[in-house]
Amino acid sequence: MSLLLTGIAELTTNDPSRGDGLGDPGDALLGIVRDAALVVSADGVVEWVGPAREAPDADSRRDLGGRAVIPGFVDSHSHLVFAGDRSAEFAARMTGTPYDGGGIAVSVAATRAASDDELRALVAARVAEMRSQGTTTVEIKSGYGLTLEDELRSLRIARDFTPHTTFLGAHVVPREYASDRAAYVDLVTGPMLDAVVADGPTSLAESIDVFCEPHSAHAFDGDEARAVLEAGRAAGLAIRVHGNQLGHGPGVRLACELGARSVDHCTFLADADVEALVAARGTTVATLLPGVEFSTRSPYPDARALIDAGVDVALASDCNPGTCYSSSIPFAIALAVREMGMTPAEALHAATAVSARSLGLDRRIAPGQAAELAVLDAPSHLHLAYRAGVPIVRALDL
Ligand SMILES: N=CN[C@@H](CCC(=O)O)C(=O)O
Numbered sequence: 001m002s003l004l005l006t007g008i009a010e011l012t013t014n015d016p017s018r019g020d021g022l023g024d025p026g027d028a029l030l031g032i033v034r035d036a037a038l039v040v041s042a043d044g045v046v047e048w049v050g051p052a053r054e055a056p057d058a059d060s061r062r063d064l065g066g067r068a069v070i071p072g073f074v075d076s077h078s079h080l081v082f083a084g085d086r087s088a089e090f091a092a093r094m095t096g097t098p099y100d101g102g103g104i105a106v107s108v109a110a111t112r113a114a115s116d117d118e119l120r121a122l123v124a125a126r127v128a129e130m131r132s133q134g135t136t137t138v139e140i141k142s143g144y145g146l147t148l149e150d151e152l153r154s155l156r157i158a159r160d161f162t163p164h165t166t167f168l169g170a171h172v173v174p175r176e177y178a179s180d181r182a183a184y185v186d187l188v189t190g191p192m193l194d195a196v197v198a199d200g201p202t203s204l205a206e207s208i209d210v211f212c213e214p215h216s217a218h219a220f221d222g223d224e225a226r227a228v229l230e231a232g233r234a235a236g237l238a239i240r241v242h243g244n245q246l247g248h249g250p251g252v253r254l255a256c257e258l259g260a261r262s263v264d265h266c267t268f269l270a271d272a273d274v275e276a277l278v279a280a281r282g283t284t285v286a287t288l289l290p291g292v293e294f295s296t297r298s299p300y301p302d303a304r305a306l307i308d309a310g311v312d313v314a315l316a317s318d319c320n321p322g323t324c325y326s327s328s329i330p331f332a333i334a335l336a337v338r339e340m341g342m343t344p345a346e347a348l349h350a351a352t353a354v355s356a357r358s359l360g361l362d363r364r365i366a367p368g369q370a371a372e373l374a375v376l377d378a379p380s381h382l383h384l385a386y387r388a389g390v391p392i393v394r395a396l397d398l
């Protein structure tokens with residue numbers, strides 16, 4: 001049974017060749033078609049896209065009543081497998097306590113103590129929360145287990161919800177290894193990594209990640225991060241990096257040098273970091289996570305300068321219990337527009353097309369693509385930032 005969707009006041013295709021040529025440069029970037037229609041096959045593949053007046057017949061039809069349709073958000077950075085509550089840490093930060101990564105140990109203890117069923121239920125609720133806000137694809141990291149068994153368990157649970165799983169055994173050095181950091185790096189790059197790829201390179205994790213942050217006593221310096229990333233790459237995993245979150249450091253340049261798909265945070269960038277990102281365009285995306293700056297009272301990265309320099313900029317939530325317990329991509333978009341100088345079109349593109357690319361995906365609405373769609377209770381994508389905090393967008397169930 002094919003389905004014809006009509007009543008689409010504005011369709012963002014992310015395909016500039018498909019746009020109707022009307023509107024401003026932002027509309028061209030998004031490949032916007034006004035008064036559009038879509039045909040989706042019974043197995044959820046887009047069969048036809050275009051102006052409603054040219055739409056072909058289908059087995060059934062649904063009128064969306066003048067709403068805007070966009071590609072489902074691709075949240076390419078999240079940490080959903082955790083138990084426990086760190087709201088008091090957030091409250092303390094709001095009155096001046098800085099974030100240093102130390103609170104991760106609290107989540108590690110609570111996560112280790114939780115049962116599989118409890119963790120799975122927590123992840124299910126968070127994924128549902130995301131979907132109710134327009135996210136149809138999510139990357140999920142491990143990183144609150146930090147033993148071989150607990151990291152594998154986190155990845156197995158994450159795999160129940162997404163193929164885009166990331167091994168983050170190198171999130172922080174767990175307390176039991178504080179006096180022997182090298183032994184923990186050896187564990188991550190040896191037995192843990194071996195177990196992650198035991199059934200094939202991408203059986204349990206698609207990527208490897210490391211919190212490269214010399215400004216945190218808990219995270220990893222440049223040499224340690226290099227060891228983790230090179231081991232992961234040799235084992236067949238794609239590379240992602242948490243870099244330059246708390247201060248200047250080697251994370252961004254290391255990510256670009258090693259061909260990472262994404263380097264995330266990018267809050268503190270030197271000129272050499274921006275140059276490395278420009279040179280790595282097409283390979284390494286800079287994923288900005290403005291919910292983190294909001295929730296840690298930190299300065300926002302200068303997305304405008306990055307885009308103007310030619311860097312590929314993605315947006316994601318970084319939903320996690322410490323630095324940003326928000327699963328909302330619309331919130332990230334509103335912050336990107338209000339605080340980081342992105343246009344509404346650039347922000348939507350960054351949270352769909354560019355974040356998708358960082359996961360090796362193509363997020364266009366075009367024939368042959370999976371119909372991963374979100375619908376707005378509004379006539380245009382501008383309302384995502386304009387109506388900040390109002391729940392106007394959700395994944396479209398076909
Ligand atoms: N920086 C490292 N990891 C998370 C925070 C994790 C936590 O504090 O629990 C982040 O991306 O910000």
Ligand SMILES: [Zn+2]
Nearest residue numbers: 077079242318
């Ligand atoms: Zn993160």
